[in-house]
Amino acid sequence: MESPDSSYVSSPEVNPKRSTPQKSSISEDGSEKHTYIRFLVSNAAAGSVIGKGGSTITDFQSQSGARIQLSRNNEFFPGTSDRIIMISGGFNEILKATELVLSKLLSEIHAEEGDDVDPRSKVRLVVPNSSCGAIIGKAGATIKSFIEDSQAGIKISPQDNNYIGLNDRLVTLTGSLDEQMRAIDLILAKLTEDSYYSQYMNTPFSYAGVVIFTEYLSPIMFLLCSEKFVLIRYFFIFIW
Secondary structure: OOOOOOEEOEOOOOOOOOOOOOHHHEOOOOOEOOEEEEEEEEHHHHHHHHOHHHHHHHHHHHHHOOEEEEOOOOOOOOOOOEEEEEEEEOHHHHHHHHHHHHHHHHHHHHHHHHHHOOOOEEEEEEEEHHHHHHHHOHHHHHHHHHHHHHOOEEEEOOOOOOEEOOOEEEEEEEEOHHHHHHHHHHHHHHHHHOOOHHHHOOOOOOOOOOEEOOOOEEEEEEEEEOOEEEEEEEEEOOOO
16 A cells, blocks of 8 residues: 655665766766756556565665655656656665666566566656757757667657646666666766756656646746746636
8 A cells, every 4th residue: 555655765785787886977086976866657656666664765765875855646757657766876776766666566567467567668767858959969960869778768758748837758768677778877977977867856756837728828938937837827718
């Protein structure tokens, strides 16, 4: 049963497969930079990540050293019924916690579907629109090199203009767990270099300022302040 709390901690000692931080993830004093990653999980699968009384997520946090937060069960990424997981900490702590979470989700799928499950699964990262250029690179050179290196499929969604105030895009990784983790390693290292990326760490999960644009809704005025979309006034036009 899912706990009503929305943030917790991690799990048992496992030798990390990717233990050497990339140079871009190391601060001038030699320590790992504090960073984060966000990705989506279905509302149904969120309970397995949390565990009974928060036991699983607490175990994962303890094991990895990272902080794991989960949006509440009514806080979905716009246009989906998926909740947001944010993992923050040092570079390797994040990789370890992410692998623990993804492994748990895969084990749940195998338990439900048996041996017929596709070995190549998908995970969708949530990335600020302003940081996507760093992943793409000049003429797509960076994302092509990531695909070649990781052997994972990497696809960046276009910006969704149907949602006013949505400043995030989804980066879909398709492949085996090892392929996905290698892609996450490469992407997170690149994002950690981006000065804008860290500024979004404290962005709320709720997307409260995001509005679906329809023919019935005409936004009159918005104010963009402190990188947060603030709604000043809406004028509703109802067509009967």
